[in-house]
Amino acid sequence: MFRRGQTATALLFLAPFLITILVFFFYAFARAIYYSFTDYNLFNTPQLIGLKPYLDVLGDSLFRRALANTLVFSIVVTTLQTVGALLMSVALNNKIRGQSFFRSAWYMPSITSSVVMTLIFLWLFQRRGVVNYLITQWLTYQPVILTFLGVMIAAQIVQVLYERSRRLPAKWFDPALAAMSALIALAVTLGLNFLGLVGAREVTPYDFQYFSDSWISLGGVRLLSMPLLVVVIMNTFTTIPGLMLFFLAGLQNIPGSLYEAADIDGATPYQKLMNVTVPMLRPVTFYVVTVSLIGTMQMFDQVAVIGSAAPQETLITLAYYVYTNTFKSGAAPVNMAAAAAIILALIILLMVFIQRRFFVSPEAQ
Amino acid sequence: MKKTLLVSLAVLASSAAAQTTIKINGYAGQDNTIYPEMINRFVRPQVPGVTVSYQALQGDYNQGLTTLLASGSAGDLFYLPAETLDTYIATGKVLPLTGQVSTAPFLRNLNTTFTRNGKVYAIAKDFNTLSVIYNKDLFDEAKVPYPNNNDTWSSLATKLTNLKRALGSDYYGICLAPDYARMGAFAVGAGWKPFGTNGKTNLLDPAFQAAFNWFTGLTKDKVGIQPSELSQDWSGGCLGTGKVAVAIEGNWITGFLKDNAPNLKYGTALMPKANTTGKRGNFIYTVGWAVNAASKNRAAALKVLNVLTGPQVQQYVLQEGIAIPSRTALSNNAFFKKADPAAQNAAAVFAGASDGNVVPYTFGPKGPDWAKPINTALAAALSGQQTPAAALRRAQQDMTALQSR
Numbered sequence: 001m002f003r004r005g006q007t008a009t010a011l012l013f014l015a016p017f018l019i020t021i022l023v024f025f026f027y028a029f030a031r032a033i034y035y036s037f038t039d040y041n042l043f044n045t046p047q048l049i050g051l052k053p054y055l056d057v058l059g060d061s062l063f064r065r066a067l068a069n070t071l072v073f074s075i076v077v078t079t080l081q082t083v084g085a086l087l088m089s090v091a092l093n094n095k096i097r098g099q100s101f102f103r104s105a106w107y108m109p110s111i112t113s114s115v116v117m118t119l120i121f122l123w124l125f126q127r128r129g130v131v132n133y134l135i136t137q138w139l140t141y142q143p144v145i146l147t148f149l150g151v152m153i154a155a156q157i158v159q160v161l162y163e164r165s166r167r168l169p170a171k172w173f174d175p176a177l178a179a180m181s182a183l184i185a186l187a188v189t190l191g192l193n194f195l196g197l198v199g200a201r202e203v204t205p206y207d208f209q210y211f212s213d214s215w216i217s218l219g220g221v222r223l224l225s226m227p228l229l230v231v232v233i234m235n236t237f238t239t240i241p242g243l244m245l246f247f248l249a250g251l252q253n254i255p256g257s258l259y260e261a262a263d264i265d266g267a268t269p270y271q272k273l274m275n276v277t278v279p280m281l282r283p284v285t286f287y288v289v290t291v292s293l294i295g296t297m298q299m300f301d302q303v304a305v306i307g308s309a310a311p312q313e314t315l316i317t318l319a320y321y322v323y324t325n326t327f328k329s330g331a332a333p334v335n336m337a338a339a340a341a342i343i344l345a346l347i348i349l350l351m352v353f354i355q356r357r358f359f360v361s362p363e364a365q
Numbered sequence: 366m367k368k369t370l371l372v373s374l375a376v377l378a379s380s381a382a383a384q385t386t387i388k389i390n391g392y393a394g395q396d397n398t399i400y401p402e403m404i405n406r407f408v409r410p411q412v413p414g415v416t417v418s419y420q421a422l423q424g425d426y427n428q429g430l431t432t433l434l435a436s437g438s439a440g441d442l443f444y445l446p447a448e449t450l451d452t453y454i455a456t457g458k459v460l461p462l463t464g465q466v467s468t469a470p471f472l473r474n475l476n477t478t479f480t481r482n483g484k485v486y487a488i489a490k491d492f493n494t495l496s497v498i499y500n501k502d503l504f505d506e507a508k509v510p511y512p513n514n515n516d517t518w519s520s521l522a523t524k525l526t527n528l529k530r531a532l533g534s535d536y537y538g539i540c541l542a543p544d545y546a547r548m549g550a551f552a553v554g555a556g557w558k559p560f561g562t563n564g565k566t567n568l569l570d571p572a573f574q575a576a577f578n579w580f581t582g583l584t585k586d587k588v589g590i591q592p593s594e595l596s597q598d599w600s601g602g603c604l605g606t607g608k609v610a611v612a613i614e615g616n617w618i619t620g621f622l623k624d625n626a627p628n629l630k631y632g633t634a635l636m637p638k639a640n641t642t643g644k645r646g647n648f649i650y651t652v653g654w655a656v657n658a659a660s661k662n663r664a665a666a667l668k669v670l671n672v673l674t675g676p677q678v679q680q681y682v683l684q685e686g687i688a689i690p691s692r693t694a695l696s697n698n699a700f701f702k703k704a705d706p707a708a709q710n711a712a713a714v715f716a717g718a719s720d721g722n723v724v725p726y727t728f729g730p731k732g733p734d735w736a737k738p739i740n741t742a743l744a745a746a747l748s749g750q751q752t753p754a755a756a757l758r759r760a761q762q763d764m765t766a767l768q769s770r
Contacts, residue, residue, distance in 0.1 A: 041455070042431065043434075043435060043455070043458070056770045059766050060766065061762075061763050126596070127596045209594075213744055213745065213748060213750065311744055312737070313741060327428040327432065328732055328733070328734075329428070329431055329449035329452050329732050329733060330449055330451075330454075330732060331456050331732075332431065
């Protein structure tokens with residue numbers, strides 16, 4: 001049993017953490033709940049006005065857009081980054097040469113500050129940015145590239161069939177044959193280019209505006225905006241490495257005997273992944289999905305950095321909605337910001353609860 | 366020893382008390398270099414015993430000022446942008462200046478802009494209005510007459526269409542940002558009022574619809590083009606590229622063109638007249654000097670305000686080409702009669718403040734959110750995603766929801 005002195009010492013050591021939590025979480029949370037039922041605007045003395053702020057928030061079309069954007073973003077990114085992190089960790093768990101180099105290299109994006117990453121992506125996806133430039137180059141050299149690839153595939157098929165007709169065990173992706181095919185394709189392409197039959201063509205520069213008011217719609221319902229899609233790509237790219245570490249740690253705990261047994265049964269790598277790795281990683285997956293859901297539901301920094309470079313409707317998320325309603329010019333609808341924040345918190349709680357209730361295996365509990 | 370220490374401490378304390386410090390919050394950028402210099406040059410000699418420090422707010426000025434006011438650490442004097450005036454008055458932190466400062470020397474339109482319920486809340490620092498700035502070379506090359514002060518919406522549109530037809534696909538008639546700050550001026554010319562008698566905004570008013578349709582209709586056949594389509598973020602940038610013939614901007618464009626397109630030959634015309642009313646529309650953009658109601662040095666702050674809005678400072682502002690000053694007495698200044706394009710632009714902008722239907726550029730009690738439905742509708746209609754009618758219906762719904770909150 002604890003002795004009195006011990007409890008006091010423990011509390012003393014925990015005090016910095018507990019006080020921070022009390023002030024910056026519980027006190028702030030309680031204030032937010034209180035403000036969400038008042039007419040507070042940063043300058044007045046709050047008066048209780050009941051549910052009106054919640055009704056105002058729900059009646060605001062920008063809030064509904066922010067909610068839709070956040071949910072779509074959260075679901076898409078969580079799926080992409082969980083699957084991506086799993087595949088990446090499985091790849092890095094193999095004993096390959098330079099394993100530690102690849103582990104560090106692939107972790108780099110998550111060390112870089114998200115503000116810097118956003119600026120780099122803004123630059124890549126500008127109207128006259130790198131992405132549009134590369135697409136223009138691809139369109140220009142398409143005949144040459146397609147000829148090269150076509151000839152290479154044809155040469156590979158001919159070679160493999162020839163080897164097999166001589167009863168030699170040739171695989172479709174045999175590297176030695178592929179090198180030969182590539183050489184043949186290069187020669188043919190150069191020859192055709194020299195004869196003037198195949199060459200770069202004149203195309204109008206590809207001119208897509210990534211940060212414009214364009215949407216991917218389904219049956220007339222606006223699902224995902226182009227600027228948000230750019231943020232999805234960016235967010236997935238930067239968060240996969242962090243989540244990959246959790247999976248890597250989880251992979252270390254899977255007994256090697258399970259894989260040996262699977263090998264004896266003649267399982268393919270895909271079967272081993274689906275029937276051994278994925279089920280054994282379920283507790284880690286639960287953790288990763290939860291962390292990812294909470295992180296994506298609260299996504300803010302990328303949107304704030306892109307700011308007015310994209311139309312507000314295309315990018316606004318719930319966290320950004322809360323921010324813009326708190327920091328306005330003069331008297332600001334802080335009550336609406338508080339109400340939106342509470343709604344966001346409830347949605348996250350609900351999502352985690354549902355996930356815990358239905359999707360988690362007994363090992364995780 | 367102890368005694369000398371006490372005496373010197375007392376001397377130090379008394380000199381600190383005698384020295385009043387006035388803190389000013391204003392814009393960053395250009396103002397951050399101009400104002401400290403003006404304070405040194407004009408305020409210091411005229412207000413002895415007062416130290417004045419200019420503290421620029423980086424980033425979004427309105428957000429910064431709101432945070433400072435809410436936490437009680439804002440300056441004794443601060444810039445009060447007219448567009449967000451109402452939201453700041455609602456905070457109760459802006460001192461009414463009626464009876465404290467004489468408003469008589471300033472343009473009446475500017476005083477009205479800062480007046481609410483009979484009280485003046487700020488003195489205009491300077492101001493701007495809109496004018497039509499055009500690239501002379503493009504009009505010459507297309508053999509189309511320049512825009513002039515007698516143009517109507519339709520005659521201007523005809524000129525732009527002819528120019529586009531003559532110059533081909535690499536050139537455009539006019540640069541149109543999806544922004545109430547530009548389109549709204551045309552609606553005002555057609556007789557629309559941003560706030561009705563009940564304080565509500567009617568975007569389905571025929572005058573507003575006419576201006577909206579004319580403005581967004583210019584994008585037909587790419588006569589009008591959005592700045593973003595030329596990788597620019599405002600129409601001044603478009604004009605600077607030399608590919609666009611006309612921009613609707615204020616006097617701030619002259620400094621930009623001087624630095625970024627020094628060889629561009631440009632002229633200025635007054636805003637075109639609305640077809641229906643035969644009147645021009647214009648906005649007055651202005652920023653005022655306001656006093657913090659919680660300031661402990663109110664008397665000193667008012668003295669500094671008087672110097673900063675005084676004739677000497679305003680003459681300096683005009684001569685240096687910084688802005689159009691707000692004193693009536695300066696309207697006959699020799700600068701306005703100079704022949705160079707920047708001075709002519711300044712004269713047109715000055716004239717714009719009292720020609721036709723002119724209203725202050727303000728957002729009302731809901732702040733910048735008020736303009737968002739209009740801007741969204743403009744973006745949707747200019748990019749062709751929605752018909753002007755559908756875009757306006759949606760905007761009116763959002764406006765009603767916002768104003769009934």
